[in-house]
């Protein structure tokens with residue numbers, strides 16, 4: 001479970017996240033939606049301790065990220081797939097992450113197979129396509145077999161096969177009882193993937209609701225645009 005409580009982040013005069021509270025529950029895919037600059041990535045970064053809140057807190061399994069013992073075993077995250085050492089080979093990258101979290105070497109190999117990268121495991125990351133890098137990022141997120149998974153724009157740049165693969169993966173992880181939190185701008189994709197939705201604009205909560213409620217009278221895109229019109233940058 002992820003609990004965000006009165007979370008606030010200011011960068012100078014910019015309030016990126018403004019007294020935001022919501023809960024992401026296990027067993028569901030929860031979509032995190034909002035216009036550009038709404039504070040989605042900043043919120044995700046604070047959940048995994050990459051940014052320090054100005055106020056409030058974000059808890060994973062009841063604890064702040066920095067208080068988790070072996071954090072990769074609690075929460076896996078795909079933030080920026082480009083934020084890896086490009087000179088490193090795919091398998092070495094995963095082994096290094098595994099070693100730093102007390103995870104066996106075998107798991108790295110198994111996961112590369114699972115995400116379809118077995119054949120390129122000795123290639124340097126810079127030689128991988130965007131979709132392959134995205135899959136490698138997913139493998140890294142799954143490494144510690146965590147109960148909580150967060151994906152920031154996971155289908156960016158993926159081909160239709162990759163998009164479906166990510167969708168099936170996220171739905172499967174939720175079916176296993178995990179907490180899956182995913183940001184996206186693609187409403188049609190979110191409508192197929194998410195069970196629950198958290199919508200933010202200008203750092204504030206706009207709506208937290210089951211997908212079913214939001215799409216009862218039309219498309220997710222219509223409902224989203226109604227709720228956020230005029231609240232972008």
Ligand SMILES: Nc1ncnc2c1ncn2[C@@H]1O[C@H](COP(=O)(O)OP(=O)(O)OP(=O)(O)O)[C@@H](O)[C@H]1O
Nearest residue numbers: 011014015016034035036037038039040041042043
């Ligand atoms: N490191 C930073 N320094 C200064 N301002 C920042 C920083 N990171 C984010 N911001 C600002 O905080 C606000 C929220 O940005 P954030 O990236 O969290 O939004 P987002 O919802 O993820 O947007 P997008 O959908 O465009 O990715 C924006 O105004 C952004 O310019």
